Amino acid sequence: MLAAVESLVAELRTVGLPISVSEQIDALRALEHVDLGRPIEVQVALRATLVKVAAHEHAFDTVFGLFFRPTADPDRGSGPVLTGLSDDELRELLVDALRAGDVALQRALAAVFVDRHADVQPGRPVAGTYYLYRTMRAVDADRLVTELLTGEPGDGPAGLDARLRTERAEGTVQQFRIEVESEIRRRLVADRGAAAVAKTLRTPLPEDVAFLTASAKEIETLRETVDPLARVLAARLAQRRRHRRSTRPDVRRTVRAALSTGGVPAAVVHRPPRPPKPRLVVLADISGSVSTFATFTLYLVSALRGAFASVRTFVFVDGVDEVTDLLATEPDLAAATRRINSEGLGVWLDGHSDYGHALESFWDSWGTQITGRTTVLVLGDARSNYHAPRAEVLRRIRARAAQLYWLNPEPTAAWDSGDSVIGGYAPHCDAVVECRTVRQLKAFVDGLGDGSR
Structure with a gap:
């Protein structure tokens, strides 16, 4: 039994489940309280101690069935x-x-x-x-x-x-x-x-499935993963803002507190933290090649509105349109996506990606609204169908903004290959981040909302 548990844990770690040594010890101790002759009891005990996220249960059940189910009996059921x-x-x-x-x-x-x-x-x-x-x-x-x-x-x-x-x-x-x-x-x-x-x-676990290669079934699982993720991230960012310690001491409150210690300021009282919330502007490529990635990112960012002073969202293919109000009024992600597609938003001419024209259109219509408190987030693979990239427009946007980040759903090895022009845009970005999975997307948004980026 000990060898089977060790093999199970090793395989789960290989798949990507986070299992610590203490959790492995807890799993072995849990087996002392169940009937080892009943696989279902063993499964429940091990799942309760090793699995911390509901989305990981399927992976656990699959691996458990290999190491703990009885092997096939050639005579069973063949009478x-x-x-x-x-x-x-x-x-x-x-x-x-x-x-x-x-x-x-x-x-x-x-x-x-x-x-x-x-x-x-x-x-x-x-x-x-x-x-x-x-x-x-x-x-x-x-x-x-x-x-x-x-x-x-x-x-x-x-x-x-x-x-x-x-x-x-x-x-x-x-x-x-x-x-x-x-x-x-x-x-x-x-x-x-x-x-x-x-x-x-x-x-791969649901959070490690690549957006660009996800099947229909995996996309449905991703939707189930993003919903609780948005709530968890929103709560975490709000808690960090409440408990972030200010570096500025409050002299008046420090002196008042020192009265209880004979005038000796034994404890320095700091001013309550009031970190400014960033204003977020999102530019999302919704062309067919990256539509899944853009859809999930837009949904996650929209769900985290409370972590930002304001969130304005724009979609583009070869043109650009604002969808801030649309995302706020539609009941769910699927309805918003259908409406964006049905109204042909983001399309200017032929519906083929043209980053240069889309960026220039955004600059002409909304460039003056970018301020020193604005963080600009560009979502896309930077594949412009060999159109002129017009990187100088991105440079002008960056000059007005506080920060500019580019999230690319392609693996780094594919950048600047074929019609990719990400290399021309990268010098005008604070960072170009590979963002192929929900795990990578979560890490980026987590840092963006708490101001660590």
Whole structure:
């Protein structure tokens, strides 16, 4: 058990979960209070001591299943009763098992379907994704959902009732898919060992997923990550401002406090901190190549309005438009994005990125409103489709502003390659920051709001 916990912690650290030595000791002590013969109790105890963020639970559950689940038994679920049935008969039996919630029968059927259709090849260094695809194709998940809904009674409003029953059926089939996936992983672990399989299953944590390469499912997970992140950052920045110590002593209050110590100023009283809040102006490239990154950054900055004296937001492709009021009035991120796209905001001519024209348009219309208390934040990859970069416009903006930062969602190695002109803009920025993930975005906004940048 000790070796399994050590292997689990080592793999979780490799994935990116922050686990200290003391937390590992706490996990071992927690196991003294559970039944080690029941994997679910072990899982709950270890998750409670090792996982601190809800978004990391999926990564923990995946790794736990490799090191603590029993390995595959070649005879389990392959008796003559099940193996002698056709796929259609197995599917009918599966529908009955799903309706009855018979987990044991579902696992046995998952083993039979994997035997017949996964075609697991021993020794291959794979994660089992293709094996899962082959098995679920034979199961026909869509057909299962339809059969689960057939003949099921419904109450209440027809539209709502149908939607609830459909979601319930889809969730039931999804649970069977998880059983199939677990069966495949058990067989892979039995063949190659848990450590080897863990290497092929490693995926980045939600906060480490690159904006530019995120899949639709990962983008949905990112949305769930950014919502609590905005609240945590806002609370943290407000607390730092309240507790930041001023360097200026308050003579009057110090002398008054010294009366209790015979006139000796034993403790110096400082003036309450009144750090000026920065005024933030955001220029965001919303062209297709970086739209995901810009959307999440705009949402996060908008959610942190309280940390700044004012936040004004502009979007651009080859033109520029202000969307400050739009972001303030729309109920959520998705609605704001749809409205920006439907109204064609940020587009001037052909909808292809032209940083030079966009910057010049911003300077002509709003340049005089940039002051010595303004922090300008530019979001984009600086790929201008070989148009003139007009870096002198950015220089004029920087001359009027207090600070100017550029967040680039591309890896540093890709800068100044192809049509990237970031090298021409960099001399006029206080910093050009690689910002490919939520983790990097959080670190930058955290420093920006508390004035450390």
